[in-house]
Amino acid sequence: MNGASRGLLSSGLLLFAIFLVVAAGGAAAGDIPRLAAVAGGAVALRAVFLAPGLGRALGIFAVPIDLGASLVLILFALSLTGGLGSDLYPLLLVEIVLARLAEGPAAGRFLAVVATAGAAALAIPGVTDGAPQTVGTVLRVAWPAALLLVLEVTDRRGAPVVVEKPSRPAPAPAPEAVPREAAPARDARQELLHDLKSPLSVVRVYADLMTEGARRGELPREEHLESLSNEIALMEALVGVSRPAAPRPAPRVAPPPETELVNLLSSLAASYHDAHGEKVRIEFVADEESIVISADPVAVQRALRNVLDNAVKYTPPGGQVRIRASVVAQHVFVVISDTGIGMTREEQKRAFEYAWRGEAARASGTEGRGLGLALVRELLEKQGGKVSLLSEPGHGLEVTIMFPLRRPGAS
């Protein structure tokens, strides 16, 4: 059952029950107009919540508001037809069950608690004319809570679980997370094939894009080639890991990767100057002649390129992009600052989310998918680095990248 069906059923039952009570003479003549108003309220409530757009506008509050309003109408109808002794009382319990079925256990709990409070309020002398203060009253106040208890216990005793947790892609699926009959034990080859599916998708997609581009006479885009290369490297690594261990004379331990930052930054600054020098001034300053870090140069270069791309992209013509490399204690700092559009504090908090772009970035009309800084952080953190932002809107952005220092020749 979905939420729309629940709403229709709930309102329909209320209308039908009010009709029956009035037809059977269960309501005082003076209360009939009020009951008609409750019925009208139920119709209006359903019309409002079935209308397209309102659900979206209310977001996550739509369901609680809908449930709460439905319950208030039922409680009001009860108060007009004898309070807890009313013939309409079962509607209160039906509403809890419907909410739980359609909107989940949390909705059922919410409604049961509110219904219990509402029923308790109806038991207060004066709220309902002639409400009998008997054991029956106490029971009727407690029924919603008792119903909730029954539903919770039933659920924990093995009601079917709708969502099953699948295995994780890497390094291997957690066996206990997968139903035995759904996922028989897979051998290493099957695992490998499964792990290859994502990089293979990426390779096929980029190959398709490049083929389509070639048909239009376009050259392959550098980032597509780079992604292809990375995914192929990943697949090679996966295949390498899965090979049966052949007897070897001695295990070959690859030396840890290292990157000489001053040369790398200098050549990057030169290439960005060549490409964008007419638009922005590119300046590079290094406090040392050589700075070596323990990190993969391909990943570091990719991260730096992303930061520089953003800096150039969001700096207006005539502006400046400054790259500074320095060593403080045992840490290397690369600070890339620009005189561009900058970011608000809120935007800085979200800047590392995938596919998020700041207001100013979107307003600037520049193209971008918002993947840059998220990728930068991911790339750098895998290499032991950290990245942080400092900015004020309209006054540029300063990206600080920090690595632990590794002196040349150190092991």
Added chain:
Amino acid sequence: MSAASIFIVDDDPAVLEAVTAVLAGDGYRVTGAVDSRSALLAVLSDPPDLLVLDVNMPGLNGWELCDIVRRQTATREVPVLFLTGRGEVRDQITALQVGGSDHLRKPFRAEELRGKVRALTTGARRRGSR
């Protein structure tokens, strides 16, 4: 008519980038996330015209995320396309049980992705315009 908006959730940034490259290149407004919890917040606050979900993700997996999305008034009509490396019939049934609209098995090609997305976004728009 403005371009349809698509939200992609995949914990593999490379897949996220590749799918974004295809769909953004076709003129869709594409956003996405690599973790399902931030995706959930983004999707609930600004429901897209189509949700593309990876199944195998840490934290909330794609099926669980879809199940939650289906229970919210704001997003219950949003079509969901699953990207999955799992091809067993049981997995497909689970995808349907949690309210998935269609699925695309990895590895997939750009044209397959486009076809599924086109069908789901035009279907959603038709439903939305009624």
